Amino acid sequence: MMLTIGLYNTYDPKRIHEAHLRAIARAAPVAYAFNFHLALIGFPFEGKDEREIAGEVAENTTIGEGGKYLIKLVESGKFHLLDFPKKGFPSQFGEVVATTSKPSKEKAVKTIEIAEMAVRGKSFIFLIGLGRHGLPKEAFKIAKYHLDITDGKGISLETCTAIGIIPAKIATVMEALKWMKRERR
Structure with missing residues (x-):
């Protein structure tokens, strides 16, 4: 199983x-x-x-302990x-999975x-649009699923907020499901 934050450049x-x-510097520690x-x-x-990109990001940011987590992602x-x-x-x-506040039914x-x-x-792979206009129409067509991380509330989140919440919520729900399965045994 592989879960991926996909930063989709629409900028x-x-x-x-x-x-x-x-955005890369902010996403790396969350992914890690x-x-x-x-x-x-x-x-x-x-x-x-x-590796070159991780080095470039690390040189230009203090976010994520100066790119440390992006380098760890590269190494792994x-x-x-x-x-x-x-x-x-x-x-x-x-x-x-296209992430959106307005999923198609x-x-x-x-x-x-x-x-x-x-x-x-x-x-x-969870596509997150990086830019004012979010994901392009093509991304929604390719996606098998549309995920509103607010589960039906339709609340539009700022990109970096979404980058943090999507993996955190999915990982938390997965842990709860695993815990419930262990408790039933």
Whole structure:
């Protein structure tokens, strides 16, 4: 089972801005803390590998203890660079989940449903739009599920808030499900 925070670049596909670096620096300790992978989708890091990017982020931030957790993700194989998807993502990332405050009725899923599937070993990549306009329409089409992390309240969250809450809530619900299963034995 592999759970991944997928930062989907809708900010600027041509050049890296400080906002990109800050979002990466903020997401890395969250991913590390909750045992998630971190994938950057459509970031313009032409010709650079994961280690070089981690070094660049570490040089430009004090967030996450100066990039320490991004480097740890690289070292553990949990940091990935992906192109914008044409038809989908590599299969190891599992099912695609678009995070949104306005899920379509046909694809809407509750946090507990995701957690139950993850506890049973299913992998997911949670797409979080990085930019004013959130995820593009193509991402919603590719996604098998649409997740409103507020479970039906439809509350739109700021990007960095979502980066923290999505893995924390999913990991917490998964732990509760595992605990309940142990208690029934």
